[in-house]
Amino acid sequence: MAGTVPKPKASAEPDADGGAYAAMMARARALLPQLRERSSQTEELRRLPPETERDLHDAGLFRIVQPKRVGGSEFDYVALVDFAEAIGVADASVAWNLANLSSHHWMLAMFDPRAQDAVWKEDANALIASSFVFPAGRANKVDGGYVLRGRWPFSSGVDSSAWNMLAGIVASDDEADGIEYRIFLLPKRDYKIIDTWNASGLRGTGSNDVEVDDVFVAEPMTLEVADLAGGPTPGSAVNPNALYALPVFSLFPYVLSGVALGNAQACLDDYIEIARHRASTYNRARLADLQSTKIKIAEASAKIDAARLIMRSTCIQAMSDARAGHIPDMAAKTKARRDGAFSVNLCTEAVSLLFAASGARGLYTSGALQRQFRDASAINSHIAFNFDAQGTNFGRVALGLPSENLTL
Missing domain, CATH: 1.20.140.10 (Butyryl-CoA Dehydrogenase, subunit A, domain 3)
Incomplete structure (x- = not known):
């Protein structure tokens, strides 16, 4: 029974917008009984059941840190902890995919606005998977962008996602100046999903492998990791909130x-x-x-x-x-x-x-x-x-x- 032990009161509730945060939290908690009821089904499927994804979409939970300008809630970063905790009380696999997929809206807000438009103008509710295993991918710089190849593990929620953020190392003839780490945003048609997720824990996350074979990725659809160290990003002009100026990988x-x-x-x-x-x-x-x-x-x-x-x-x-x-x-x-x-x-x-x-x-x-x-x-x-x-x-x-x- 959830809530048996009193939890410490939050030291700083991120709700300066007339109760939107509390209302979203109430919607999250209202889902707990059916998420618990589906936990065995979620494990058997090895991914989230369609009805669970619909519940999360209908409640607006995937969009908690998405910019308001495209219909998101734009809550403070602590929302990722708070809402993952709330849903995790029912099922950790559901919470894992919720937090993971929600965070990619936050990261997309730091990309070039052209990348944001490519995703959100088509579908602001679109789910974006990821794999930030940098050594898994290699890219070569070409005119107008990069050619990417590789196979990445642990892409949670990939089957339900229309896009994927894949990390890679940009190869060059002379790496004396150091290695460049870059993130590549690809539509689903550009990668192959490989069903590998047979795991003992977090069984319902559908964290399968993805494979890319020499796909061209235009420059605006990529983001250098150095741009995510904190401060302004390529997306700052359209998303000026401090939320999108956080150092991404130190807070990962x-x-x-x-x-x-x-x-x-x-x-x-x-x-x-x-x-x-x-x-x-x-x-x-x-x-x-x-x-x-x-x-x-x-x-x-x-x-x-x-x-x-x-x-x-x-x-x-x-x-x-x-x-x-x-x-x-x-x-x-x-x-x-x-x-x-x-x-x-x-x-x-x-x-x-x-x-x-x-x-x-x-x-x-x-x-x-x-x-x-x-x-x-x-x-x-x-x-x-x-x-x-x-x-x-x-x-x-x-x-x-x-x-x-x-x-x-």
């Missing part, structure tokens, strides 16, 4: 971190509800009377609350900095990546703690706990949440060494 973990938060909160709420009424199979002792049960609840809830505070405060501070025209330095950027990984790790620890405390009953596929445990592990496997990687890079910069992450 918070696109998806709310999914871990919602999944962990659901796990905690379900554990408490069961512990209130259940007796131990072994000795019939009421679980609610055991000191260990109370301690597990306290520890898991503390981890989840701390994670929420880290995620939201980072996003709120980033918006404040962008409004002031401040671009964070490398130390601040690697800190954001460190904290994104750390906060998701806290959520993973909370779920693991509760799964272990639930005993053999947690193994039954008829219950939600085994799915929450699998989803938590899958979320934590994303490179953005690998604390060894993010912590190492933070430590390098703290010691005066250059960042290993060239996208920052």
Whole structure:
């Protein structure tokens, strides 16, 4: 039962527009019963059911950070955490695709206006998938644009998407001046979807591979990663909101971190509800009377609350900095990546703690706990949440060494 444990009140609600944020959140929460009901179907399909996508579209949830000028809500960046958490309480796979696909409207707003028009003038509701695995793609500069080739993994929601943002490295005869990282926006007709997504966790995300074979991509349909480091972008002339001047890849973990938060909160709420009424199979002792049960609840809830505070405060501070025209330095950027990984790790620890405390009953596929445990592990496997990687890079910069992450 969601909401069993009181959640900390938000430190800064991003709602200065007459209650639009609260109204959108109410629509999101109204979907939770049917999303929970469909969770098994979502896993069986290995992608979101059509009716779930319709529900998200009808509620306007895919457009929470899309510019208002094309009908989006243009909420502050923290919305990606908040709405992913809200939907993640019902189903992490749905929350993952919601946050992921929503964030691509935010990123498209930073592209050349001609790219924005190519997508939004045809269909402002169009879904855009992605794969930001840069080494997977290679491009050569040609007259008027690039020729792109490669095969990319983990393109979540790709089957339902009309477009795809694919990352690649621009090849040249002489790379002495460094490697150029670039993002390429392609329509569905220009790539092949390969059905590879048979996974143990986040099964319903449809995160299949995509393949491109020497496709021409016009210059305006591409964006250099250096333009996403914070501050003005090629899209700033038509989208001046500070939301679209944020440093994209330093804040990348918070696109998806709310999914871990919602999944962990659901796990905690379900554990408490069961512990209130259940007796131990072994000795019939009421679980609610055991000191260990109370301690597990306290520890898991503390981890989840701390994670929420880290995620939201980072996003709120980033918006404040962008409004002031401040671009964070490398130390601040690697800190954001460190904290994104750390906060998701806290959520993973909370779920693991509760799964272990639930005993053999947690193994039954008829219950939600085994799915929450699998989803938590899958979320934590994303490179953005690998604390060894993010912590190492933070430590390098703290010691005066250059960042290993060239996208920052």
